[in-house]
Amino acid sequence: MYPEPIKRFIDVFSKLPSIGPRQATRLAFYLVNSGKSHIEEASKIIAGLKTIKICSECFFIHSNVDKLCNICGDNNRRKDIVMIVEKETDLISIERTRKYNGRYLVLGELTKSGVLESVQKLRLSGLKNLIKNRDGQIEEIIIGINPTTYGDLNAMLISKEFQGLAKKITRLGRGIPTGGEIEFADEDTLGQALERRN
Amino acid sequence: MYPEPIKRFIDVFSKLPSIGPRQATRLAFYLVNSGKSHIEEASKIIAGLKTIKICSECFFIHSNVDKLCNICGDNNRRKDIVMIVEKETDLISIERTRKYNGRYLVLGELTKSGVLESVQKLRLSGLKNLIKNRDGQIEEIIIGINPTTYGDLNAMLISKEFQGLAKKITRLGRGIPTGGEIEFADEDTLGQALERRN
Numbered sequence: 144m145y146p147e148p149i150k151r152f153i154d155v156f157s158k159l160p161s162i163g164p165r166q167a168t169r170l171a172f173y174l175v176n177s178g179k180s181h182i183e184e185a186s187k188i189i190a191g192l193k194t195i196k197i198c199s200e201c202f203f204i205h206s207n208v209d210k211l212c213n214i215c216g217d218n219n220r221r222k223d224i225v226m227i228v229e230k231e232t233d234l235i236s237i238e239r240t241r242k243y244n245g246r247y248l249v250l251g252e253l254t255k256s257g258v259l260e261s262v263q264k265l266r267l268s269g270l271k272n273l274i275k276n277r278d279g280q281i282e283e284i285i286i287g288i289n290p291t292t293y294g295d296l297n298a299m300l301i302s303k304e305f306q307g308l309a310k311k312i313t314r315l316g317r318g319i320p321t322g323g324e325i326e327f328a329d330e331d332t333l334g335q336a337l338e339r340r341n
Numbered sequence: 342m343y344p345e346p347i348k349r350f351i352d353v354f355s356k357l358p359s360i361g362p363r364q365a366t367r368l369a370f371y372l373v374n375s376g377k378s379h380i381e382e383a384s385k386i387i388a389g390l391k392t393i394k395i396c397s398e399c400f401f402i403h404s405n406v407d408k409l410c411n412i413c414g415d416n417n418r419r420k421d422i423v424m425i426v427e428k429e430t431d432l433i434s435i436e437r438t439r440k441y442n443g444r445y446l447v448l449g450e451l452t453k454s455g456v457l458e459s460v461q462k463l464r465l466s467g468l469k470n471l472i473k474n475r476d477g478q479i480e481e482i483i484i485g486i487n488p489t490t491y492g493d494l495n496a497m498l499i500s501k502e503f504q505g506l507a508k509k510i511t512r513l514g515r516g517i518p519t520g521g522e523i524e525f526a527d528e529d530t531l532g533q534a535l536e537r538r539n
Binding site: 144146147148149151152155156159160161162165166168169170171172173174175176179182183184185186187188189190191192193194195197204205206230231232235238251 | 342344345346347349350353354357358359360363364366367368369370371372373374377380381382383384385386387388389390391392393395402403404428429430433436449
């Protein structure tokens with residue numbers, strides 16, 4: 144039914160995160176109807192992503208000549224506090240608070256299996272080696288992983304791996320979100336808010 | 342916060358249908374992490390859409406040397422029945438039934454304002470002229486537009502425009518979908534099913 148270029152588009156783009164075959168099909172038709180110059184622009188913009196580099200220390204993206212991203216290359220940021228996050232967008236959310244002055248490790252999205260992928264294991268051992276070679280022990284490791292069931296499981300496993308490599312291993316606070324109402328908070332959230340009252 | 346190529350990507354891709362800034366950001370990071378060769382492939386696949394042509398009669402897509410799509414170029418299909426649809430994907434859904442042997446007019450998605458866009462008006466007058474010049478009057482025009490409030494409004498307006506140019510102007514049947522249960526059908530659907538019983 145579809146010409147080959149559209150088939151190929153649907154095939155590749157339907158595999159991107161949260162784009163299914165239906166949305167990929169709609170996108171293909173949208174782009175075709177938007178005209179050749181818009182298609183050309185979209186194609187060039189994707190190609191432009193090839194220039195983006197990945198930081199050799201924290202694995203966040205950057206465009207520097209150096210191997211390090213803006214955060215790892217910033218000597219004003221504390222080296223002795225590292226937050227382990229899943230996604231780049233989590234890092235960005237934390238940065239937006241302007242309340243964190245440490246480093247990061249971007250781990251990549253955790254699977255629901257509770258088993259770390261090999262690239263994630265590599266990144267964690269990279270951080271372990273960095274700590275061992277640099278200071279032996281750092282001040283704090285913050286596990287900035289979503290407080291979901293499998294997030295909690297992974298956080299526990301990661302926490303074990305870094306035993307002894309940091310004076311404190313913490314997780315982000317849990318409780319009622321700002322603007323939330325006690326009446327509508329679920330039992331677990333409320334339980335956590337009680338346990339972690341301060 | 343973001344390097345320029347990522348900013349540009351988010352800027353352009355967040356404007357595509359049903360992709361917002363959040364999903365565009367996720368896509369950018371996904372592509373960057375997927376590696377240069379995958380980025381290159383995605384870029385080339387989009388560029389490949391430039392070869393897709395739009396049929397000069399029904400405005401469906403095609404890859405033929407000719408100006409006409411596979412449907413308009415097929416002399417075994419009836420020229421005297423035309424179905425007006427909004428989207429290419431609607432046309433494909435109708436084709437999949439294998440129960441329609443007429444032609445189409447792809448109108449483009451209707452806005453909720455109930456006012457036709459200029460390109461849609463052009464396509465409709467194109468069809469009107471085609472009918473006038475070819476036969477004066479055709480057998481049937483099927484208005485294959487969603488049975489929503491604004492779809493109904495537009496269908497009525499379009500129906501008026503084609504008065505006299507077709508012996509019959511019809512819409513797709515309305516009622517309980519196959520597999521649906523009377524108990525759970527909404528009042529309007531059930532009302533339509535009663536009125537249009539056959």
